[in-house]
Amino acid sequence: MSAKWKIAGAWVATIVVFDQATKAIVDRTMPLHDSIPIIDGFFNLTYIRNTGAAFGIFSGSHEIFRLPFLIGVSVLAIGFILIMLKKLRDRETGLTMALAFILGGAVGNLIDRILYGEVIDFLDVYWSHYHWPAFNVADSFITIGVGITLFYLIRAKGDDPFAAS
Numbered sequence: 697m698s699a700k701w702k703i704a705g706a707w708v709a710t711i712v713v714f715d716q717a718t719k720a721i722v723d724r725t726m727p728l729h730d731s732i733p734i735i736d737g738f739f740n741l742t743y744i745r746n747t748g749a750a751f752g753i754f755s756g757s758h759e760i761f762r763l764p765f766l767i768g769v770s771v772l773a774i775g776f777i778l779i780m781l782k783k784l785r786d787r788e789t790g791l792t793m794a795l796a797f798i799l800g801g802a803v804g805n806l807i808d809r810i811l812y813g814e815v816i817d818f819l820d821v822y823w824s825h826y827h828w829p830a831f832n833v834a835d836s837f838i839t840i841g842v843g844i845t846l847f848y849l850i851r852a853k854g855d856d857p858f859a860a861s
Contacts, residue, residue, distance in 0.1 A: 701781075704792055714833055716804060719832060722743050726818075742818060770805065770809065774799060777795055777802065785857060794841045794844035795841065795845065805832075
């Protein structure tokens, strides 16, 4: 097994365990819709369940459509990331880590969808009465991974990190 796959596997496993552990703690210790202020006027732990995708997209859709669709999209995204990891040159450790972040987050949220039919969210960032949609550890790693990936791709200046060396 190449170093690339060891790095990716270690990150994915760590992210999934951390994500599922934090969701389990919230689920077992907080009533649904309960909120605990952490930084007054900026950040709460607020337990919600998101039946939709990012920002609640599809949350109003019927479950017979929504759940298979979202699980299918997640599986396709995971497959795409695995293909990208396979194509990625071994020396691209930063991109390997970034794709592993996205993959770990996608797997974490997929586990929720399969187990509960929805995703546990609890990180509530806000200013005054304007709240960003609640999110979780998996969402955070997906966002960070996308940001790192964009940074690397912009910095590549025409060099294809996915081309064979």
